[in-house]
Amino acid sequence: MDILKVNSIVKRFGDFEAVSNVTFSVEQGTVFGLLGPNGAGKTTTIRMMTNILKPDEGEVSLFGEKVGSLQQNRIGYLPEERGLYKKIKVIDQLIYFGQLKGMSRSDAQSEARKWLKKLDAETWETKKIQELSKGMQQKVQFITTILHNPDLLILDEPFSGFDPINTEIIKKIISDLKSEGKTIILSTHIMEQVEQLCDHICLIDKGKMILSGMVREIKKNYGRDTILMEWDGDDLFLNEFSNIKYINRSNNRAEFRITDGLTPMLILQKASQKNNIYKFELAEPSLNEIFIDVVTKQGVDNES
Amino acid sequence: MNPKGSTSKIKTIIVHEYLTKVKTKGFIIATILGPLLLLAVIFIPILVTMLGADSTERKIAIVDYTEKLGKEIVNSDTSKYFLTNYSPETLRKEVLSGKLDGYLVIPKDFLKRGEADVYTMGGGGIGFLNTLESNVREVARKERLREAGVDLSVINLVEEGVDINTQKITKEGTEKDYAEAYAVVGYVFGFIIYTLMLLYGSFVSRGVIEEKANRIIEVIASSARPFEIMMGKVIGIGCVGLTQVLFWVILSGVLLYLIAPMLGGMASDPEMLKTQMMNQNQNMVMPTSFEIPNISPWIFVAFIFYFLSGYFLYATLFAAVGSAVDQESDAQQLQMPIMLPIIIPILLVGYVISNPESTISVILSLFPLFTPILMMVRVAATPVPLWQIIASIVLMLGSFYGCVWMAARIYRVGILMYGKKPNLKDLFKWVRQSG
Numbered sequence: 001m002d003i004l005k006v007n008s009i010v011k012r013f014g015d016f017e018a019v020s021n022v023t024f025s026v027e028q029g030t031v032f033g034l035l036g037p038n039g040a041g042k043t044t045t046i047r048m049m050t051n052i053l054k055p056d057e058g059e060v061s062l063f064g065e066k067v068g069s070l071q072q073n074r075i076g077y078l079p080e081e082r083g084l085y086k087k088i089k090v091i092d093q094l095i096y097f098g099q100l101k102g103m104s105r106s107d108a109q110s111e112a113r114k115w116l117k118k119l120d121a122e123t124w125e126t127k128k129i130q131e132l133s134k135g136m137q138q139k140v141q142f143i144t145t146i147l148h149n150p151d152l153l154i155l156d157e158p159f160s161g162f163d164p165i166n167t168e169i170i171k172k173i174i175s176d177l178k179s180e181g182k183t184i185i186l187s188t189h190i191m192e193q194v195e196q197l198c199d200h201i202c203l204i205d206k207g208k209m210i211l212s213g214m215v216r217e218i219k220k221n222y223g224r225d226t227i228l229m230e231w232d233g234d235d236l237f238l239n240e241f242s243n244i245k246y247i248n249r250s251n252n253r254a255e256f257r258i259t260d261g262l263t264p265m266l267i268l269q270k271a272s273q274k275n276n277i278y279k280f281e282l283a284e285p286s287l288n289e290i291f292i293d294v295v296t297k298q299g300v301d302n303e304s
Numbered sequence: 305m306n307p308k309g310s311t312s313k314i315k316t317i318i319v320h321e322y323l324t325k326v327k328t329k330g331f332i333i334a335t336i337l338g339p340l341l342l343l344a345v346i347f348i349p350i351l352v353t354m355l356g357a358d359s360t361e362r363k364i365a366i367v368d369y370t371e372k373l374g375k376e377i378v379n380s381d382t383s384k385y386f387l388t389n390y391s392p393e394t395l396r397k398e399v400l401s402g403k404l405d406g407y408l409v410i411p412k413d414f415l416k417r418g419e420a421d422v423y424t425m426g427g428g429g430i431g432f433l434n435t436l437e438s439n440v441r442e443v444a445r446k447e448r449l450r451e452a453g454v455d456l457s458v459i460n461l462v463e464e465g466v467d468i469n470t471q472k473i474t475k476e477g478t479e480k481d482y483a484e485a486y487a488v489v490g491y492v493f494g495f496i497i498y499t500l501m502l503l504y505g506s507f508v509s510r511g512v513i514e515e516k517a518n519r520i521i522e523v524i525a526s527s528a529r530p531f532e533i534m535m536g537k538v539i540g541i542g543c544v545g546l547t548q549v550l551f552w553v554i555l556s557g558v559l560l561y562l563i564a565p566m567l568g569g570m571a572s573d574p575e576m577l578k579t580q581m582m583n584q585n586q587n588m589v590m591p592t593s594f595e596i597p598n599i600s601p602w603i604f605v606a607f608i609f610y611f612l613s614g615y616f617l618y619a620t621l622f623a624a625v626g627s628a629v630d631q632e633s634d635a636q637q638l639q640m641p642i643m644l645p646i647i648i649p650i651l652l653v654g655y656v657i658s659n660p661e662s663t664i665s666v667i668l669s670l671f672p673l674f675t676p677i678l679m680m681v682r683v684a685a686t687p688v689p690l691w692q693i694i695a696s697i698v699l700m701l702g703s704f705y706g707c708v709w710m711a712a713r714i715y716r717v718g719i720l721m722y723g724k725k726p727n728l729k730d731l732f733k734w735v736r737q738s739g
Contacts, residue, residue, distance in 0.1 A: 050526040052720065069313075069529060077526040083519030088324065099316040100527035144523065 321540025614676025627718030
């Protein structure tokens, strides 16, 4: 079931069209990646999904109804730019944000305590935000997002500011929420996380949607044109090919994409003449590659 | 989970804003110390004048060639004046050495010519000279009358002072009028409203800027409508102000209507008070009265209304300006157009107090941006016709509605706008921009 439907939304600021004709839908219980370079219109799109902004054209519907005040209570939104009241105690802050999402005071309090405990943060309850470290503040902010048990989570760069240990904890919570049937929209620049977590993605650039679909499908459509190889000896053989686009290259290791008639077999033959091959893998391109590929191509198209 | 409507959202915001502010030490201290500070501001100058007049004992020698008047002058204040036979040359040295503050030479033909000379080191203030002059004048007048053959009883009759007691006509009859006291009351109330509007207005704009600068607003805006966020803040902080004002009003009420009558009983003999004062310093300017003027409770009601309506009018505008900037230092320039109409009435208060019923005063006090201060001043200083009060209420409510509408439209756009310092023109553009 599609929990969120974004139907050809357009948003203009003066003469500038920040979002033009974006359409996608998100299925319940999945993780959806909303991707795009800086200034692509992601935040504006998110603001229209959270009812902070109204689209000039098109419509966003949530849980089968046009997005409005009532739907807001079922969304948890973690903006990219974080912020809490510096001089208010952690617990009071959590209760306030919970109440703003329609919770009763006592519910908000008990949920806040539960989550603080879960994140090993019980002792912060009566501390003011300004007394906490950056990472601790991020945890509190994350709790404000999930406190009211939202059906839809919108997380913009959720891992920024977290150390690797806490990143794992947050990832675990996200996947737990997913298995509980919650829907998650993830916006990030870190493509590894997208590959790990997302089922679907939508790539936006300059306000336009340039790619969307299931991560698996997208990668498959791109074809297995990426070669990852390791060998013993020199790398001179690689110089004989001109139709190679390197992702990584060193003396004994290379990752590259082949284009225009070049076949993996040809490379393997050339390489094995003088070297011992340790590894030769034909892989799908990484999302990172696809991202760069699509965005730069889009740029070229726009200029021509 | 129960989906809740917007009434509970705005209530949540109001309660949050209220409690966060009321619980601060600053608020508690200001609420308790505020009245003390105000009393200090009003009474310290009065005390200084009263004490100051008496504090410097001056010794004046009198060289009397009439051999009549000198004795009388000394009698008027024996601690100050004394008769002497020293030569002017010696007295001059005494003054220069600081042993003497000055000396008065009364020539033989003083009663005819009416001129005498006093020699001092200069300075000493107008108070000192006035006292000296009136002491001498009084003695001279008495003597002249006596020389003209006027009977002593007649002289005493002439000497008897006059007092004009102002009486105010009311439906019930007449009561004592305290025009001057009411003017002071008006000024004090006007000044309190002025201070509170600026203070609480800046609380609102600071709160809005804090939420925007710390990016909290994005989370709140994903939970409630911008109008609710803005009005929740304005009302919440307004309730804080109301709490403070009510505390002060109740405190004044207790003082005025419970404690003052008790004190009044003790000091009910103004004549006695007056004699005491006269003994201290004969020519001290007497305060109109030591009785506490009868302040109608309606003045307090008016005070609360004009404070609240003024606060709400300006607070919404402060919220709009706060939403437009990224940090507090950028707000100054944009705030000027809001601060000016708060400051201007304070400059006009003097005129309105002296002419509370003039056409200009009526018009100024009905101009909504000036109403909170100027109508308050008029209500305290003079019986304002009912139609004017009703007109001011209607105009205030109407302007409040207009300000809220305009501010909400600016706020809605402003809170999401970062990185550019908008000017007034931009703000008006935002007002016209659609949702």
